[in-house]
Amino acid sequence: MTSHRTLKHLLMTGICAGALGFSNIGFSAESSDPIKLTLHDWTGQLVTTNIMAEVLKSAGYNIELVQADYIAQFAGLKTGDLHVAMEMWETTGRDAMDEATATGKVENIGETGMQGIEEWWYPSYMKERCPGLPNWEALNDCAEEFATPETAPKGRYVGAPVTWGGFDDERVEALELDYEVIHAGTDAALFAELESAYQRKAPILLWVYAPHWAPSKYEGEWVQFPKYSAECYNDPSAGINPDMAYDCGKPSGPIWKVAWSGVKDKWPGAYSAIEKFELNNDEMGQMITAIDLDGAELDNVVADWLKSNESRWKAWIE
Amino acid sequence: MISRKTGLRLGWTALVALTTLIIIIGKSELKWAFKVPRDWRLPLKKEISTFMDWLINTADLGVLTFYELTRGISWILELPLNLATGIFATGILQGEGSAAVQLTQPVSWLAVILLVMAIGHYAQGWRLSILVGVCFTYLAVFGQWESAMLTLSSILIAAPIGVVVGALLGIFAYKWRWFEKVITPVLDLMQTVPVFAYLVPILFLFGFGPVAAMIATIIYAMPPMVRISILSLKQVPVELSEAGAMSGCTSLQQLRKVLIPSALPSLMIGVNQVIMLSLNMVIIASMIGAGGLGYDVLSALRRLDIGGGIESGVAIVVLAIALDRLSQALAERSEHITSDVGKKSFVQSHPYTTASVVMLIVISLGASVIGWLQTYPDSMTITTGDFWSDLVKYINVNYFDQIEAVKVFILLNVLGPVKRFLLMLPWPMVVLGVALLGYQLGGLKLSALTFCLMLFCALVGLWDKTMVTVYLCGISVVFAGLIGIPMGILGAENKVFGRFLETVIDTLQTLPSFVYLMPVVMLFRVGDFAAMIAVVAYSVAPAVRYTLHGIRQVDPQLVEAGVASGCTRWQLLTKIKLKLAMPEIMLGINQTVMLALSMLVITALVGTRELGQEVYIALTKADTGRGIVAGLCVAFLAITTDRLIHAGVAKSRARLGLN
Numbered sequence: 001m002t003s004h005r006t007l008k009h010l011l012m013t014g015i016c017a018g019a020l021g022f023s024n025i026g027f028s029a030e031s032s033d034p035i036k037l038t039l040h041d042w043t044g045q046l047v048t049t050n051i052m053a054e055v056l057k058s059a060g061y062n063i064e065l066v067q068a069d070y071i072a073q074f075a076g077l078k079t080g081d082l083h084v085a086m087e088m089w090e091t092t093g094r095d096a097m098d099e100a101t102a103t104g105k106v107e108n109i110g111e112t113g114m115q116g117i118e119e120w121w122y123p124s125y126m127k128e129r130c131p132g133l134p135n136w137e138a139l140n141d142c143a144e145e146f147a148t149p150e151t152a153p154k155g156r157y158v159g160a161p162v163t164w165g166g167f168d169d170e171r172v173e174a175l176e177l178d179y180e181v182i183h184a185g186t187d188a189a190l191f192a193e194l195e196s197a198y199q200r201k202a203p204i205l206l207w208v209y210a211p212h213w214a215p216s217k218y219e220g221e222w223v224q225f226p227k228y229s230a231e232c233y234n235d236p237s238a239g240i241n242p243d244m245a246y247d248c249g250k251p252s253g254p255i256w257k258v259a260w261s262g263v264k265d266k267w268p269g270a271y272s273a274i275e276k277f278e279l280n281n282d283e284m285g286q287m288i289t290a291i292d293l294d295g296a297e298l299d300n301v302v303a304d305w306l307k308s309n310e311s312r313w314k315a316w317i318e
Numbered sequence: 319m320i321s322r323k324t325g326l327r328l329g330w331t332a333l334v335a336l337t338t339l340i341i342i343i344g345k346s347e348l349k350w351a352f353k354v355p356r357d358w359r360l361p362l363k364k365e366i367s368t369f370m371d372w373l374i375n376t377a378d379l380g381v382l383t384f385y386e387l388t389r390g391i392s393w394i395l396e397l398p399l400n401l402a403t404g405i406f407a408t409g410i411l412q413g414e415g416s417a418a419v420q421l422t423q424p425v426s427w428l429a430v431i432l433l434v435m436a437i438g439h440y441a442q443g444w445r446l447s448i449l450v451g452v453c454f455t456y457l458a459v460f461g462q463w464e465s466a467m468l469t470l471s472s473i474l475i476a477a478p479i480g481v482v483v484g485a486l487l488g489i490f491a492y493k494w495r496w497f498e499k500v501i502t503p504v505l506d507l508m509q510t511v512p513v514f515a516y517l518v519p520i521l522f523l524f525g526f527g528p529v530a531a532m533i534a535t536i537i538y539a540m541p542p543m544v545r546i547s548i549l550s551l552k553q554v555p556v557e558l559s560e561a562g563a564m565s566g567c568t569s570l571q572q573l574r575k576v577l578i579p580s581a582l583p584s585l586m587i588g589v590n591q592v593i594m595l596s597l598n599m600v601i602i603a604s605m606i607g608a609g610g611l612g613y614d615v616l617s618a619l620r621r622l623d624i625g626g627g628i629e630s631g632v633a634i635v636v637l638a639i640a641l642d643r644l645s646q647a648l649a650e651r652s653e654h655i656t657s658d659v660g661k662k663s664f665v666q667s668h669p670y671t672t673a674s675v676v677m678l679i680v681i682s683l684g685a686s687v688i689g690w691l692q693t694y695p696d697s698m699t700i701t702t703g704d705f706w707s708d709l710v711k712y713i714n715v716n717y718f719d720q721i722e723a724v725k726v727f728i729l730l731n732v733l734g735p736v737k738r739f740l741l742m743l744p745w746p747m748v749v750l751g752v753a754l755l756g757y758q759l760g761g762l763k764l765s766a767l768t769f770c771l772m773l774f775c776a777l778v779g780l781w782d783k784t785m786v787t788v789y790l791c792g793i794s795v796v797f798a799g800l801i802g803i804p805m806g807i808l809g810a811e812n813k814v815f816g817r818f819l820e821t822v823i824d825t826l827q828t829l830p831s832f833v834y835l836m837p838v839v840m841l842f843r844v845g846d847f848a849a850m851i852a853v854v855a856y857s858v859a860p861a862v863r864y865t866l867h868g869i870r871q872v873d874p875q876l877v878e879a880g881v882a883s884g885c886t887r888w889q890l891l892t893k894i895k896l897k898l899a900m901p902e903i904m905l906g907i908n909q910t911v912m913l914a915l916s917m918l919v920i921t922a923l924v925g926t927r928e929l930g931q932e933v934y935i936a937l938t939k940a941d942t943g944r945g946i947v948a949g950l951c952v953a954f955l956a957i958t959t960d961r962l963i964h965a966g967v968a969k970s971r972a973r974l975g976l977n
Contacts, residue, residue, distance in 0.1 A: 034415025041617045057416055064415035067613055069605040071938040076526025149726040163938040184844045185923035188619045195622055196840035199711050200718055
């Protein structure tokens with residue numbers, strides 16, 4: 001392809017000349033170059049990626065796990081420096097994913113089977129102070145309960161980083177909620193707020209998503225907004241408020257798998273295995289809890305899953 | 319003809335009057351004065367993005383494309399990096415990915431500790447040897463070894479490259495004046511444009527992974543080396559270089575035998591700076607695939623594992639302390655090296671090398687039999703994790719209300735009003751005001767420069783965000799000054815406290831701010847106040863350091879003269895020491911401003927809405943143009959402040975008869 005690649009190959013061949021060491025790749029005659037899967041910094045994604053990696057390894061592929069930022073990784077996926085990203089959330093990654101797939105260098109290879117849920121969330125102890133919950137209409141009655149000196153008399157809702165979208169400012173306006181939306185800059189800040197309030201049993205209303213360890217660690221519920229529909233987001237006349245869109249809850253969205261578009265030709269078998277990969281929210285939730293709250297080792301949790309689901313993943317690599 | 323002084327006074331009066339007038343007339347009448355009209359704006363974002371696309375996809379240098387060139391560079395850089403990680407962290411591998419075969423084990427942890435202790439002893443003696451030994455033992459005992467070695471190997475490659483390239487650029491700038499003129503503004507930009515702004519193009523050009531991270535690190539850490547090289551070469555006495563010329567040196571010999579050796583001590587300060595700044599980059603580097611300690615800090619953050627974050631953060635600090643002290647000691651030693659290579663054998667003339675090699679061989683052989691020699695046993699690691707989480711919890715549960723009260727008071731009475739005031743000002747008047755200040759402090763040239771830089775921020779459509787940046791950084795710098803300067807004074811008056819203070823600020827500067835970001839959010843909630851606390855914590859160091867240094871530097875004769883004329887201690891301090899140290903203190907404040915601006919991208923993570931957030935959004939959307947434009951605004955704010963303060967300092971120095 002490029003001059004340095006050729007040079008690299010020449011050198012590598014020189015080094016390996018005596019070794020003849022690359023015949024150990026399994027059943028396929030596919031490339032023995034490593035397939036690079038990206039690792040991000042949340043447990044669920046590490047589990048997903050490690051399961052995929054182990055499955056591919058047992059099919060004889062050469063796998064490399066690379067740490068990369070959730071969004072910044074697209075730079076690498078476009079150029080083929082990175083190959084597969086196992087979790088791209090509809091809810092938070094859609095824009096970046098669309099931008100990347102539009103170039104034709106990155107490809108969406110379907111759902112993981114897990115659904116990202118995200119919505120306004122409150123800890124259970126708030127139900128005593130605001131008995132009407134989880135119905136969203138109770139929110140306005142308890143706005144003062146959720147207020148802080150800076151936002152009073154309005155309630156305070158901690159929203160996601162601005163980059164995640166989510167239309168909370170629009171939702172507050174459309175449903176005439178007496179709340180001020182404060183955007184956290186990152187999800188770590190979001191959960192730091194929750195941890196702090198939970199320790200003090202203090203009021204808090206914030207954006208929580210699943211699969212995540214937070215809904216297992218903290219007791220609480222999602223606010224029930226009018227059910228999401230596409231019309232509600234696009235058509236102002238639909239829904240409770242006749243003049244505005246976004247007068248409903250958030251959509252739950254699939255978690256996608258994305259890959260460099262060269263994967264299909266270079267490792268067709270692996271491509272099809274990745275395509276077939278699927279997990280559901282429950283098993284993922286259990287694994288995250290085992291790791292983050294019960295302190296189990298990630299490798300052991302992954303190994304356990306592989307052992308008890310052998311027929312499932314064997315089918316992916318047939 | 320009116321004098322300059324009256325002219326300036328007239329100018330300021332007119333400016334204030336006009337501003338008031340515009341504000342009274344109000345937004346509805348004079349819309350353009352409050353919001354830059356759309357058709358005045360520069361379409362810079364798009365152009366930069368298009369340029370980047372061209373650079374990556376089509377730019378051709380004849381023999382090979384630009385893309386191939388950058389990829390070639392990263393392939394070359396990958397070789398030493400892989401070697402270093404192989405030796406210290408992963409073992410030397412053959413092949414890639416999971417099919418790789420480990421040819422050798424990484425160097426045993428015990429051997430590394432003994433090795434750095436030997437270097438410490440060679441450089442200075444037992445004290446340093448024990449200090450670095452303790453630092454590295456921390457890494458093993460607290461279970462940070464593997465990550466720390468990964469980080470160490472990337473620093474071991476990045477720092478020398480930064481040093482060599484920096485020194486070369488410095489030498490070129492010393493030789494050719496035009497080159498110095500070209501490179502100075504580039505250095506300014508390298509130091510002030512937030513790294514996040516150019517991360518995306520770097521990833522495209524150099525590929526994803528440790529090499530791209532290393533290149534970002536080098537860009538960020540190299541500028542001080544260039545500056546110090548230029549400065550120290552210029553400081554070589556003329557007599558010396560003339561002596562070299564008279565004894566018939568060629569220009570290369572002149573450089574090698576005369577200039578560089580005599581500038582060496584100052585050059586070593588540059589080396590030290592490169593190492594420290596490289597360690598500052600560890601977290602950001604881990605976002606683009608460098609792994610190591612930075613990754614541990616990030617993932618601890620994600621799990622809200624405060625203790626884990628602190629332990630990994632402290633690992634970065636101890637690594638920084640060890641490398642810092644070692645490089646400083648080696649620098650001092652290099653000043654009095656005597657070359658007495660006589661008739662001794664190799665072993666006699668290289669006792670340290672010999673001992674180290676023997677030690678390495680013995681331990682490596684031992685490690686192949688005894689497991690705990692190879693890797694520090696997990697069962698022997700300790701952790702303080704719960705202590706930190708419990709501490710934060712205790713403060714949170716018991717003192718939150720008091721903290722909240724103070725916070726609300728400051729928010730409502732200081733932060734809020736200042737923010738509203740700054741956002742109320744019409745932008746043309748602010749730009750003119752800065753230009754006028756430039757004229758007052760430095761003259762026409764400075765005035766024109768600051769005018770253009772500020773105008774840029776307005777014309778790219780980022781004025782409001784620029785003002786929020788000024789507000790957040792401005793207030794943080796004031797608080798940092800209010801805390802840092804008195805601390806510095808106390809430290810200068812009391813030696814013991816001074817030494818304690820230096821350790822504290824060293825730690826604050828190298829401890830990644832991510833570590834304390836989460837406790838700060840827990841205690842102060844998301845928002846401007848939490849951001850301010852984080853900025854103050856990071857940027858207070860230079861305010862303390864320069865005050866300490868400035869007061870210590872005051873000519874003792876002047877102080878004695880004060881004592882002789884019967885000054886009280888208070889008078890001594892306020893009338894003599896502080897007055898004379900003021901230029902130095904202002905330079906400290908200048909550094910505080912620079913650090914505050916460099917924290918912006920991080921405060922964006924706790925939900926502030928300023929230029930840092932703009933850079934961060936651009937990064938998450940992989941929008942090169944948007945990121946660079948916002949990054950340039952940050953840089954221009956920094957350069958404007960820097961030039962104004964320097965001009966002011968030069969003026970007051972002249973008045974005090976210093977220099």
